[in-house]
Amino acid sequence: MANAGGSMESRHRGRRLVIVAAVVVALVVGALILWGIRPVVGAASAPAPAATATPSATATPTPTPTPAPRPTPTGFPANTTAYDVTSLPQVNVFAVIPALPVDGDRFGAFTGEQAVAHGGGAPVFADPTRPPVAYLPSQFPYGGTTVPVIQKQEHWIEVLLTGRQAVPSHGDSAQVTGWLRAQDVELAPIDTIVQVSISARTIDIVHAGVPERIATDFAWGTPSTPTPRGRAFIMTEAVVPEYAYTRGHPIVYLSVQSPTLDGFGGEDVAVTAFHYHDQRSGPISNGCIRVDPSAITRLAQLPLGTPVIIKD
Structure with missing residues (x-):
């Protein structure tokens, strides 16, 4: 029985040694794993790079080209001759x-x-x-x-x-x-022009491209003494008391003269003009354009040299 007990004790002792050895091996393996994943002491930890957003392509607006000023035509050659x-x-x-x-x-x-x-x-x-x-x-x-x-x-x-x-x-x-x-x-x-339409019975003062209607009826020349058509300009303005038909309103004289009269009123000129007249509708004048008081007042305010165009 003693031999049998000793055998059993020997077997139990061997089993304990195996278990102890297994535990030791497990501890060693765990220590090695922990050692491999430990941080390096004394080295600065590099921060994980932040995700950088890729900038989206922004369309660069195309600048509107500034038109180059139109060059003045050279035309005729210069003339520097002194004249008396x-x-x-x-x-x-x-x-x-x-x-x-x-x-x-x-x-x-x-x-x-x-x-x-x-x-x-x-x-x-x-x-x-x-x-x-x-x-x-x-x-x-x-x-x-x-x-x-x-x-x-x-x-x-x-x-x-x-x-x-x-x-x-x-x-x-x-x-x-x-x-x-x-x-x-x-x-x-100068950015003002007077536009007269005989057929439309209108007179406009156009300033900076904006028309101002100053007359919708007026008188003009008869077939034998027609109002000259085309471009002209305001030559001068004057009040002439001896012309009673103007009723004291100014006369606005133009640069163009009658196509049929050599002279008028005893003068050697036959100047076309805007002026007031009591009778001021239809083709009844000697070539002048007869208008009402408000129209002649407005025309007399324009500067000398103002362009005028008279059309049918």
């Missing part, structure tokens, strides 16, 4: 100067500028490649010295003028033009 203007005929309402050309584009546009001669006056050329044929004074008692520009070049401007190429009984009395050297004048902007 006192030896030339003066352009004024009474002048008849055959060398002055008649307006070749009666309903053409204006450039939006007006000119006044420097000093005693500016030579006027019918053709910029030839000598001058007249001169435009800087002042004249009956106006006509502030003239609208109808064409502009680098060295030259073409303008409307007062006076005539001929009286109707001897030629064409229509609106005349001429060329001035840019060096001889002072230019200024």
Whole structure:
């Protein structure tokens, strides 16, 4: 029995040794695992990089191109010749100067500028490649010295003028033009124009592109003394008491004259004008445009040189 007990005790002792060994092995393995995942002492932990959002593509607006200013046409070559203007005929309402050309584009546009001669006056050329044929004074008692520009070049401007190429009984009395050297004048902007429509019976003052209707009925020339059609400008304004039919209202004289009358009222001129008249409807005048008091008051407020276009 003693031998049997010892065998059993030996077997129990061996079983305990196996269990102890297994526990030791487990502890060693666990220690090794913990050692492998421990943080490194003394090394700065690098923060995990934050997710960086990929910037979305932003459309860059295309800038609106600024239009380049339109260059002034060079045109005729410069002319710096000095001229004695006192030896030339003066352009004024009474002048008849055959060398002055008649307006070749009666309903053409204006450039939006007006000119006044420097000093005693500016030579006027019918053709910029030839000598001058007249001169435009800087002042004249009956106006006509502030003239609208109808064409502009680098060295030259073409303008409307007062006076005539001929009286109707001897030629064409229509609106005349001429060329001035840019060096001889002072230019200024003007953004007002008077538009007359005979057929529509309307008169508009257009300022900066905005029309102001000032008349819806008026009188104009008879078939034998018609109101000249085309472009012109305000030459001067005056109150003339001896013209009783105006009732003391101003007369607004234009640069253009009658196509059929050599003169009028004992004068050697037949100037077209806006003026008041008691009878002011239909084709009944000698060529002038007769309007009511409010219309003539408004027209008389416009500056000299204001462009005017009269259409059928």
